[in-house]
């Protein structure tokens with residue numbers, strides 16, 4: 130399809146731009162409500178002294194996530210995708226025009242909540258971090274092989290709720306290990322910040 | 335767009351077919367892991383003596399939900415959408431060819447987990463039931479105005495977990511009441527079957 134190859138080209142251009150300005154960019158994907166914003170909040174709290182951080186929040190509509198991240202005093206750009214259920218490299222190319230890339234070291238991009246379409250649209254980031262929640266069930270990886278095949282790191286969030294939904298996180302981990310030879314997967318409770326240090330070391334920050 | 339008007343035409347044809355065979359069809363939508371299958375399981379348990387029930391399970395890939403519903407001894411058809419993150423009227427038209435519509439009274443269709451794209455693709459059902467989970471946060475309605483504008487009934491599921499995610503269900507309810515003049519909204523715990531009788535009466539079953 131032309132759309133996907135055009136997107137890949139723009140993603141390469143974004144990547145070059147990040148590299149030229151020494152910006153390390155990360156794409157946070159995952160289902161609606163999995164905890165993407167909260168994970169990013171915890172990362173900003175832990176890394177804000179060490180790095181200058183910027184963010185892009187992607188949502189179909191509204192600015193809830195944008196306002197949440199703005200509270201941390203970092204540079205944030207909000208992108209509303211309207212009908213599209215994913216961010217693409219073109220939208221990111223325009224969003225980064227609004228950010229002074231020389232003034233940041235890290236860029237956290239929160240993608241639209243969806244485990245399907247975003248898999249086909251790389252943005253030009255260093256790593257793709259897929260955040261799932263145990264409350265979504267233990268069949269996430271089996272149902273979305275493309276998304277998990279494209280992931281660099283998988284975060285199993287809301288680990289504190291596993292017993293209440295009858296989910297064994299080990300099932301998710303072994304499904305993912307079947308897909309990837311060298312899997313990077315971490316369990317977190319973003320509410321209390323548990324597992325965040327382990328995530329930071331997987332992101333090599 | 336041609337795709338959406340073509341879909342509406344096919345949805346009308348599906349609706350006519352349901353009416354001719356006296357089948358009442360319901361489309362269950364919602365984010366990934368919100369509890370759609372579990373809600374349908376509870377409905378089958380409560381209504382299985384009163385009605386002859388069939389089901390269609392839509393997923394990007396895999397047959398987890400199909401196997402879960404098959405256990406109830408009802409007729410089930412599985413539809414894998416591949417790259418598409420929604421069911422459409424065309425896929426349903428083919429799926430119902432595999433079901434003897436004269437042998438069922440109710441048809442439960444579980445849509446692909448996604449709060450964006452399915453909103454634009456009516457299937458020809460009597461009602462669209464949108465299932466959200468409190469674990470997804472309290473901003474669901476604000477972020478997805480099109481989906482909730484199209485909903486006939488909204489189910490706020492996993493109500494037992496609200497305190498653990500710091501979510502007040504009342505915020506979701508008042509956001510929805512701002513969108514709809516005559517809102518039908520119900521709180522459930524599908525794990526224990528709480529709120530299911532209220533949902534059944536909203537579905538007029």
Ligand SMILES: Nc1nc2c(ncn2[C@@H]2O[C@H](COP(=O)(O)OP(=O)(O)OP(=O)(O)O)[C@@H](O)[C@H]2O)c(=O)[nH]1
Nearest residue numbers: 161162163164165166167242287318319320471498
């Ligand atoms: N108990 C618990 N709740 C969590 C955790 N992480 C997030 N939450 C809650 O889950 C809900 C959703 O979190 P968000 O950070 O908004 O999730 P999101 O993925 O950014 O959501 P969208 O942007 O709407 O797709 C909120 O009510 C959070 O308080 C966790 O680890 N444990």
Ligand SMILES: Nc1nc2c(ncn2[C@@H]2O[C@H](COP(=O)(O)OP(=O)(O)OP(=O)(O)O)[C@@H](O)[C@H]2O)c(=O)[nH]1
Nearest residue numbers: 266293366367368369370371372447492523524525
């Ligand atoms: N505590 C609690 N857990 C629930 C409730 N409803 C569903 N669950 C759990 O939530 C997880 C997801 O439920 P499913 O019924 O598979 O959700 P779904 O919407 O069909 O998921 P997909 O088809 O994958 O999009 C499972 O682990 C269920 O046990 C509830 O009311 N309370």
Ligand SMILES: [Mg+2]
Nearest residue numbers: 165166194239
């Ligand atoms: Mg968010």
Ligand SMILES: [Mg+2]
Nearest residue numbers: 370371399444
């Ligand atoms: Mg399901």
